[in-house]
Amino acid sequence: MKALAYLLLLVTAPAMAQDLGNSEKTRVIDAISQQLKTLYVYPEVAEKMSKQLHTNAEKGQYAQIKDPNAFAERLTTDLLAVSHDKHLSVNYDPRPVEPHPVMAFDQELARSRNFGFKELKILDGNIGYLNLSYFEDPAKAGGMAATAMNFLSNADAIIIDLRNNGGGSTDMVQLLASYFFEGEPKPLTDIYWRPTNSLVQYRTLPYVPGKRMPAVDVYLLTSQRTFSAAEDFSYSLQNLKRVTIIGETTGGGAHPIDQAVVSDHFIVTIPEGRSISTITKTDWEGTGVTPDIAVAAKDALLTAQVKALSKAPEGDYQAKWALMGIKAKLSPVTPSADNLKEYTGSYGERMISVEDGQLYYAKAGGPKSRLIPMDKDLFAMEDKEYLRIRFDRKNGVVTGFTRLFEDGTAEVSLK
Numbered sequence: 001m002k003a004l005a006y007l008l009l010l011v012t013a014p015a016m017a018q019d020l021g022n023s024e025k026t027r028v029i030d031a032i033s034q035q036l037k038t039l040y041v042y043p044e045v046a047e048k049m050s051k052q053l054h055t056n057a058e059k060g061q062y063a064q065i066k067d068p069n070a071f072a073e074r075l076t077t078d079l080l081a082v083s084h085d086k087h088l089s090v091n092y093d094p095r096p097v098e099p100h101p102v103m104a105f106d107q108e109l110a111r112s113r114n115f116g117f118k119e120l121k122i123l124d125g126n127i128g129y130l131n132l133s134y135f136e137d138p139a140k141a142g143g144m145a146a147t148a149m150n151f152l153s154n155a156d157a158i159i160i161d162l163r164n165n166g167g168g169s170t171d172m173v174q175l176l177a178s179y180f181f182e183g184e185p186k187p188l189t190d191i192y193w194r195p196t197n198s199l200v201q202y203r204t205l206p207y208v209p210g211k212r213m214p215a216v217d218v219y220l221l222t223s224q225r226t227f228s229a230a231e232d233f234s235y236s237l238q239n240l241k242r243v244t245i246i247g248e249t250t251g252g253g254a255h256p257i258d259q260a261v262v263s264d265h266f267i268v269t270i271p272e273g274r275s276i277s278t279i280t281k282t283d284w285e286g287t288g289v290t291p292d293i294a295v296a297a298k299d300a301l302l303t304a305q306v307k308a309l310s311k312a313p314e315g316d317y318q319a320k321w322a323l324m325g326i327k328a329k330l331s332p333v334t335p336s337a338d339n340l341k342e343y344t345g346s347y348g349e350r351m352i353s354v355e356d357g358q359l360y361y362a363k364a365g366g367p368k369s370r371l372i373p374m375d376k377d378l379f380a381m382e383d384k385e386y387l388r389i390r391f392d393r394k395n396g397v398v399t400g401f402t403r404l405f406e407d408g409t410a411e412v413s414l415k
Contacts (some may be wrong), residue, residue, distance in 0.1 A: 115141035128155030135168030167228025223297035
């Protein structure tokens, strides 16, 4: 499977790595150089990387490195110094390296990670949320993808969280993107492969299992860790003006990879192709995908929720209720001790008190509930999400409070 950066994870066996001899280091360098010159997407850069490794070896820069893991890390550093290609790496495994067992382990790892579909739920205001940790091959995860997308199909807006997504299968990018379009296939990002001197064109699919969502608002959350296939998904849909990207500029890796065994214990991950947008005629290599709304990654989800809920119809009280809660989380307030004291007292059969700097609500004979500040004079109830308390004033003095319910009803209690 060709991938856009869901790198196969090599499991380090518990055995201690053996000291590395200079002759083996030479063989590894020669093999890496040959693979780079044969496969790396830019031949002229491959020549420069090969020359740099041999120059470093001739100067004795690797002579004192005995630990094979340290040797692999140093080779990766030296290759990146020339190429600046974040997909390029050298890895060591103390076991004899065989591609088939590694792939078998990767399949088990995929299952244990639920094929990338980490979290799926409906947020307040009927917003669908999918936390996608990587893009698995549809041959393994097509059924899971269909289940997830059909779960989201009745949402008024959809948020796809890619903040910790390091990449994966371009075919899954194509499948998920296809759910957000209808009609004639739309152009996604093509891939040029150097080993075959061929261009693979990607378009949205004419058929997907389940319901398409061509009109629903889609928000993608990104961070600096968003990489490769996750960037491909973001870049393609952004160029088609189908999504709003919220968060940070992504990592900047646009070169598809494959792995080559260069010795019994060393593997080199080589970018063999490059992504080409049919719209921009370029890609995001080294620059990343720029968000439409730039915020810190930690604030991206709440920002997307505000954006989505703000588009709800004027009479949608459920959306308005949810929006108030989200805005309170984005801009928390902290009432002073004097402010809290203003609220205390009896309101008919209900009592407001302050304990250890916290405001509490209680009905006569009932348990106390902590009130959480949302805005000036407005509080949420910690154990009752459907109820909020708004203190009412006359000439600046608190005269009572109104109990606001999620269904839009209200009840007043005078002080």
